[in-house]
Amino acid sequence: KAGVTQTPRYLIKTRGQQVTLSCSPISGHRSVSWYQQTPGQGLQFLFEYFSETQRNKGNFPGRFSGRQFSNSRSEMNVSTLELGDSALYLCASSLVGIVVRNTEAFFGQGTRLTVV
Amino acid sequence: AQSVTQPDIHITVSEGASLELRCNYSYGATPYLFWYVQSPGQGLQLLLKYFSGDTLVQGIKGFEAEFKRSQSSFNLRKPSVHWSDAAEYFCAVSIGGSQGNLIFGKGTKLSVKP
Numbered sequence: 001k002a003g004v005t006q007t008p009r010y011l012i013k014t015r016g017q018q019v020t021l022s023c024s025p026i027s028g029h030r031s032v033s034w035y036q037q038t039p040g041q042g043l044q045f046l047f048e049y050f051s052e053t054q055r056n057k058g059n060f061p062g063r064f065s066g067r068q069f070s071n072s073r074s075e076m077n078v079s080t081l082e083l084g085d086s087a088l089y090l091c092a093s094s095l096v097g098i099v100v101r102n103t104e105a106f107f108g109q110g111t112r113l114t115v116v
Numbered sequence: 117a118q119s120v121t122q123p124d125i126h127i128t129v130s131e132g133a134s135l136e137l138r139c140n141y142s143y144g145a146t147p148y149l150f151w152y153v154q155s156p157g158q159g160l161q162l163l164l165k166y167f168s169g170d171t172l173v174q175g176i177k178g179f180e181a182e183f184k185r186s187q188s189s190f191n192l193r194k195p196s197v198h199w200s201d202a203a204e205y206f207c208a209v210s211i212g213g214s215q216g217n218l219i220f221g222k223g224t225k226l227s228v229k230p
Contacts, residue, residue, distance in 0.1 A: 004159070033216030043206065043220035056217045090159055094215040099148040099167065105215045107152075107159035 002026065004093050004108035012114045018079040021111045023091030025072050031055075031097030032074040033105065034066060037088040046089075049074055050097045081115045088112050118143045120207050122221035129197050130229045137192040137224050139207030148210035149190040150218065151181055155203045163205075166190060177201070202228045 005024040013019050025032050034046040045058040049068035066076040072093075078085055094105040121140045129135055141147055148167060152160040164175025171183040181192045190207060204225045208218040 031216050033218075035220075042222045043208075043218075045211075045217055045219070048214060048216040056211070056214060092160075092216055097215050099165075099210050099213050099215050103215065104162045104165065105218075107161070109157070109159045 004091055004106050006089075006091050006108035006111050008111060009109065010112045010114075012116060013081050014116055015081055015083060017081050018077060019081060019113060020075050020077045021089055021091075021113070023074045023076075023093070023108060025074070025091075025093030026106055029093040029095050029106075030072055031094045031105075032068055032072065033092045033094075034074070034076050035090045035092070036060075037090060037110070038086075043090070046076065048097065055097065078113075083115050086113060086115045118209060118211060118219050120209050120219050120221040122205075122207055122224050124224045125222070126225045126227070128227040128229060131199050132196050135192075135194045135197045135201070135226070137205050137207075137226070139190045139192065139221060140188050141190060141207070141209045142188065143209050147190075148213060149181075149183060150208040150210070151175065151179070151190070151192045152206045152208060152220075153177075153203050154206065154223075160206065163192070197226075197228055199228045199230065202226055 031050045033048040048056040052068045063079045068074045088110045090110045091108045092105040119142045150165045151163040166183045204223045206223045207221040211217045
């Protein structure tokens, strides 16, 4: 079956612009999470959605937002881009969103965002 | 506060040698713990997870990890490393039992010498 698909894979934006990243989870998965990965801060949790509702949110400014659609696809938006927003943004999907024995979260390959 | 510490930033081992990657966690309740691997330009792949029960957990690609509550550790081991194991390895703890809300360590980069 198809894995988690993130589009686009690479993106270059200018400071002050906004950007929207997309994540299509594995078919049947209802939970989608987003992470930011940078060399300095490592992997940091942004937010988690389940059945179109934001269930958890990390410690990021309000410029970072997201949503989930009825088909479980998710988008995240970053407004007023800053140089420090340059990062690999990873999306993960899981069946139910809670840790149970025989399920796991699957990660996409990420979107590499460069802000210039 | 919850946290995950991976003390080793970079480890180099010879092919065929054994490997142990260290992970210490801080979490108030019974933790759900994970090890992920990331190859360059790729996303994360789950190697194994501690859910409950047996403290020695078997994973994919010949990896295993041992959960030691008394030491707040979840170290990853492999008896014989292959060149294809070169990658970055991340330990993580679940917050509140969420599969999607994980706190990650800073990662350990593994290099393998021929």
